[in-house]
Amino acid sequence: MITAITEWIDRQLGRGSASITVPVFDGALKSNRYIEDARVLATLDAPEDLATDGSAVFVADGSKVMQVLPEGLLEVLQVQGTITALACIPGGGWALGIDGQEVRIEGGPHHGRHWRAIGGQPFCAVNAIAIGANGLLMVTDGSTELEYGQWKRDLMSLGKTGRVFELDPQSGDGRLLAENLHYAFGVCSVGPHLWVSESWKHHVLDVGAGARCTPITDDLPGYPSRIVPATGGGAWLTCFILRTQLVEFVLREPTYRKRMIAEIDPAYWIAPALNSGNTFLEPMQGAQLKMMGVVKPWAPPRSYGLVVRLDAQGLVRYSLHSRFDGKNHGICAAAECGGYLYVIAKGSRRLLMIDIAQTEKELIQ
């Protein structure tokens, strides 16, 4: 009751939960060009996820899994359907999310295991798989209502049906760890904790026993996606889209939002995207005006590239960016192997490679 009143007051004054301000890029989040200037390993058709077993890096591209080798990419697996999540199982084999609706193990001792539902509720948008303690698979399902490719519709409809599961390849059982999340998109074990990206709430949760979720990071300036562990403790957090004040405003305008969803093609919504600048039919914000042929890199972006290095406590140590004037946007997956960070820029469909030691030396003076 009290919260309802305070929320109403906040809405009238435009403050608190109704404020549309977005955290600024400052301190550890200060903008740079590391993702934009990163080395391009390959340009793929439909890259989705990355996985590593410690010595080799695999990328899921459409319905193929390819291994990243110094001389190029080698196809190692082909499945029926589009791969939406990938993880390497220790001891051999891969765990794949197929079309967002099935989790299947290919290769290794548990080859053939597959799950399509947990507790009667079928999978709908499986988007990340991680290996937890005791070899269990940790899986996030973004939404029970909309499929994986319709994440934008889920954002603009204020979806909150994300789930986190634990699957046992040995016994074939499954257990629901948390539900009713505002789009779960990324899971990772960091030490004894289980971190989950709750995208539309723009923070990372620590999922504890009994579905108790506590936010581990502050409000982030972007919507977090897949998380992978980092050597030395902590994790790499990818943010596939960025928050802007206009999108925050539209999320609080139900009439306009509903009409926009009903009448306009999703590619032209006032919503973040994986890439931008393709057509004039996309909405433009004031600071994106080109003056004398130059566009401001700090303009509010429709798409952005951001990878954040979190330490074991969830604090941001440093971050890598591709700004408004760049092309490598929509970082949805990352993997660390052999001192290098591999990321997928889904907006430009590129696989990028970054030297971690060199970057850290430059960023952390």
Next chain:
Amino acid sequence: MIHTASQTPSGIPPKAVLHETFEDKLNRWRFTYWPDHMLGELLAKRWMETAIPVAVLLLVALALSQILPNFFGPTNLADTGRQAGEIGFIVLGMALVMIVGGIDLSVGSMFALTNFCALYCMHLLKLPVAAAVTITVIFGALLGAVNGVLIGYFRLRAFLTTLITLIVYRAWYDILTTEYATAIAGGMPDSATWDFVGAGAWMGVPTVVWIYAAVAIFGHIFITRLRAGWHITAIGGSRRSAYNTGIAVRKTVASCYVASGVLTALGGVFFASRLSTAGGDIGVGLEVTVLTAAVLGGISLGGGKGSVAKALVGTLIVLLIVNGLTSTGLDGGYNRMVLAAILLLAAVVDIRWLKNKHRIVNKVYVSPTYHGMPPAPSCDPQSGTQWALNDKLRPALPIGLGRIEGPEDVILDHKDNLYAGSRHGDIIRFLAPDYQEMEIFAHIGGTPLGMAFDKQDNLYVCVGGMGLYMVTPDREVVKITDETNRNFKSINDDSRLRLADDLDITDDGLIFFSEATVRYEMHEWATDGLEARGNGRIICYNTNTKKTHTVIDDLIFPNGVCIASDGQSFLFAETWGCTVKRHWFQGPKAGTTEIVLENLPGFPDNINNSSDGHYWMSLVGMRCPAMDLAWKMPSFRRRMAKQVPRDEWLFPNINTGCVLKFSESGEVLETMWDLGGENHPMITSMREHRGHLYLGGIMNNRIGRLKLEGADPNWSQYEWRWAKAAKNSKGSA
């Protein structure tokens, strides 16, 4: 698809599919008939600063008329009027001193002394009334001059100085009354004029009120319209800046204190005539009452802000309260406490209002309205229509790349030299034939926009922020016009031109030009786009009679203007309206407007002739579905204007554009784009000249030059126009 001109002057052809839902229709109706924009314009007026004091006055008057039955009866009113007049003079003097940035605490003592002086002259010296009044006024001036010299010339602090003179004058008055009081009481003057001054009335209104009205009107004209009054306000605003601009600060400040003395003396004269007493407590605490009146009226203690109206309102409030409370039988102490409480309340509210007025006005001023359009035609490269995206502008070569900034319009003379405006207010000229050498042809200021040549090769330029100007071939800059007739339906004073955009000249020397918006300045074009209100107009300047008048009103950002082939009408584009219309100013159809093109997929800008009898037009930006939907939801845009910072607003997308050719009958013949936006991302104007098309953009750093295949290599727009005009006049002669 061929668009035929509609028969209805206002609207959309009857067959258009508008995609309007029921809520849209309601919105359209509500926003057409309710003038939201008037609230912001009213609050922005200068006289709205007095709003709070006037409200307080009305409240007090209302309350008193309820509490005291006969408060507004004629005798009571006359008595109140007399007191108000006397105090009113002193408040006027105090207002003047406060506006110049000082304060005069000695008014009470000066009042007592000048009252004594008047009585001394009339009762003891038995002088005629005129002499007595003159001597008293001069005496008051001298008293004020002491303050003036000390504060104006010796730069002493006003508060301390007038406090000292308060004490000194009060002491002198006490000495004088002790000596002469009985003598004054004994020697009553026998003068009908003197009695008339204090107790007389003309047409029921007391003398003092008439004199006060005359002084107040002169004072208002003085402060608001005469140079000396502006100097006073300037000094009060910033003494150092006023000194730097050459205002005689010391003399003006001293004169204000002298004026305060003179006005106090006037008050003293009327008081002396009315009450004929020189008691010991006259004028004690008067400075507090006068200060209260001034502050209640809204005159700022910091200086630089104030008016006669505020002084008057403050005087009336204070007097009504004091008299009203006395009539209720309240003790003097309570009286002063109530007055102090009201002063506190009113001062706090007024200060809040003055400090936040501009912020409130900013929030309230933007008044978006309903602007519904059918879905835009598709520009898909595969669509096969004339709108299909292509790369025809890619071969355009740049002129002045990186050297010219913001050439909104380009034009060439008969020697093929190229002229363009720049955002520094210059007209830049590139010399033929290679256009490498660049020079400043003339400096006008503002932002030069549309251009045209007349028969004598004078270059007419619409300058945003300034008006319509002309540059002669000898580079002399002449202002043609910067004002038009005031439209009394608009609360804003729209007689000045804010954003003259494009022009064209008829064969008979009439210049038709567009003014894009009357509610916003040049740099706020995007706010006007957010509003999408019909804020613009087309204006006509007659070079023969040198008169300017408005031709068409309520247009949605009119931009390009081009005289049509019949010479009796002109085509004009409405940028946010996404239409091109044709208006006849002569002939059988004079006064009518028809639609030529509508529901364009982008925002039309300048229109110029093409060599094959058609018209070139640029689309400075393109429509997008999100903006089209936002234009149908004015409350959404108003909330966005209030809550979202301007850099993050949804803007009309002017990062991309195209050039199109259309016929007078409304058919789009071809469109030319720069698909990657590398060379010419935004285009505001194009001019065909000797087989080439020259492109300009207001946010570009180059001019483009494109070779047109199959175009007449000898054709130039104004050569052709004036040759045709000469042939027509010869033919008709």
